[in-house]
Amino acid sequence: MTVKEINELVRVNQDDLDDFQLKQLRDDSRLSVQKIYHSIQLRKEKMEEERKRVQILYKTEEDLWKQGVSPVAGIDEAGRGPLAGPVVAAAVIFDRPIHIPALNDSKKLSEKKRYQVEELIKEAATAWATGVVDAATIDTLNIAQASFLAMKLAIKNLNIVPKHILVDGFNIPGALQKQTPLIKGDQISASIAAASIIAKCTRDRIMSQYSDKYPFYNFEVNKGYGTKDHYQNLRDFGLTPIHRKTFIKL
Template identity: 50%
Template structure:
């Protein structure tokens, strides 16, 4: 039975897309060192990112934009990105293991939500690594466009550095306007 793992990265940041990945691993070609992406160093994630793409039976990466996050809310946008990632697989799995406690709606195969699944199932670990590396790379690109915000360092998360940059430079188009700190920053600008 073809089983896909799916996970997302980027629910907490104040800026950018939420990224999801879906992976079907090859049981005959195992990948050493898979784990929850947050428990791995950036260097290890980058190495595994390449190995997953080389060895997996199928993988796909999808996202929901900052505008979709503002329109739907972060939970629904995350589930939408996960659904898009599974649907983008060139081989459709019979079963999907989803990290978390919610299942994306609209998938035609059986799904199972697993809290902490990115540390328990290799397929979800692989998906978490693809999603995290992709999202972090997006933040490095955004940092090149807006170096004053420090996105390469904090990856868009609500850090002191990020809040200081918003206070000094305002809000950019990619900021999630539905998030309270961004709403507050926009309210101050519009006073």
């Protein structure tokens, strides 16, 4: 095969080359083919490292499954800090370790990657749901209690009742299930990481929709957070019904 043909073969079938094809590339004396072979090997090594990283994220869930505890739901929220918009929580249930490439704390992923991983989570999860609490309720309850309410709504909205819940941070007051709070849970638990991604993506979509209704605030960009531009828009145009009045000091 010519180098051009090999490049095309690898481009189309890089992850499906069999041992014989890889051996041919390995034993080819052409320097350009050697570079192609080594790039394939490097990619395989990175994929294996990623597989192992994601597998480790299921440790807490697997410990519970081994004890006969199932279903287990991971819970996380997004939107505690913004000046506008709701706080959104998500709950995700996996019934076994499923490899979802790039599954991680939502803050460690780019916006494009978050949406890609969100789709993989929704396809792989046994169940998932969200809970949304609006700005007016946040002002009434305070953000901590509103976040807990969003989490309880997410659990309630699941079509499967979890036996145990894993929570990022602290126990949810009044939750009916046994629970395990995990500090930085979105970095060490697969189901919490998945919940963090769904919660963040759901909230971002809500804020983009609000941007159509309130075009002067650039919600599609700042997502309601207190950027310099957002504060200036507040001074110029005042509050909207989705702003958290208790959060804003101009």
